[in-house]
Amino acid sequence: MSQPTDSSARPWSPARFREAARQIAATGQRIYHHGWSPATSSNYSMRLNDRYCAVTVSGRDKGQLTETDIMVVDLDNQPASPGKPSAETGLHTQLYRQLPDAGAVLHTHSAASTVLTMHYPHETVWRLQGYELLKAFSGVTTHDWQLDIPVFDNTQDIDLLARHVEQAMADGNISHAYLIRGHGVYTWADTMEACYRQLEALEFLFGVEVQRRQLRS
Ligand SMILES: CSCCC(=O)C(=O)COP(=O)(O)O
Numbered sequence: 469m470s471q472p473t474d475s476s477a478r479p480w481s482p483a484r485f486r487e488a489a490r491q492i493a494a495t496g497q498r499i500y501h502h503g504w505s506p507a508t509s510s511n512y513s514m515r516l517n518d519r520y521c522a523v524t525v526s527g528r529d530k531g532q533l534t535e536t537d538i539m540v541v542d543l544d545n546q547p548a549s550p551g552k553p554s555a556e557t558g559l560h561t562q563l564y565r566q567l568p569d570a571g572a573v574l575h576t577h578s579a580a581s582t583v584l585t586m587h588y589p590h591e592t593v594w595r596l597q598g599y600e601l602l603k604a605f606s607g608v609t610t611h612d613w614q615l616d617i618p619v620f621d622n623t624q625d626i627d628l629l630a631r632h633v634e635q636a637m638a639d640g641n642i643s644h645a646y647l648i649r650g651h652g653v654y655t656w657a658d659t660m661e662a663c664y665r666q667l668e669a670l671e672f673l674f675g676v677e678v679q680r681r682q683l684r685s
């Protein structure tokens with residue numbers, strides 16, 4: 469489909485974009501104030517329809533995030549509104565292409581996810597098991613469950629990383645979230661509310677894992 473020249477005939481709903489931008493900016497403020505998005509790090513997005521999503525503009529201070537810091541890209545990573553999209557847009561669009569039910573994606577750079585993935589360089593899967601808080605994840609109804617979170621090595625080649633994630637997902641090795649070593653976490657859900665709940669649970673449980681390892685040593 470070619471890009472329309474008439475701004476009143478965009479291939480996404482302007483009302484849906486405005487609501488997505490509102491939710492992304494508000495959620496970004498919450499995330500920043502937890503300390504999970506230092507120094508302009510992190511990016512956030514919401515699906516607009518089967519071909520477009522709203523995503524944060526690259527390099528913005530996430531503590532000052534407003535609706536003007538959100539733009540539209542198509543699911544092949546091409547900008548569809550003014551601005552330079554997040555450098556990691558390809559990791560968001562990979563999820564929207566592969567998971568038709570994904571409606572929101574959040575990526576953060578917390579201390580806990582960085583410590584876990586750097587301090588244990590040989591761990592390629594992080595297992596969260598037995599926690600009541602696992603019920604914060606979509607579809608989980610009991611603490612008696614395990615969430616295996618793959619850890620991918622970091623790279624500046626986002627297309628390559630997206631292909632690795634795609635393959636792991638096709639092999640059935642990823643649900644709800646993945647980590648990137650020395651970098652951060654990605655999580656997704658059908659709504660921004662569910663996605664934020666998962667992120668908060670992940671960040672809490674990563675912190676718990678760090679503390680438990682300290683107690684053991
Ligand atoms: C200063 S953080 C390095 C880039 C990064 O990992 C990130 O999450 C933010 O990149 P963006 O282009 O989305 O601002």
Ligand SMILES: [Zn+2]
Binds near residue numbers: 509510511556651652
């Ligand atoms: Zn990042």
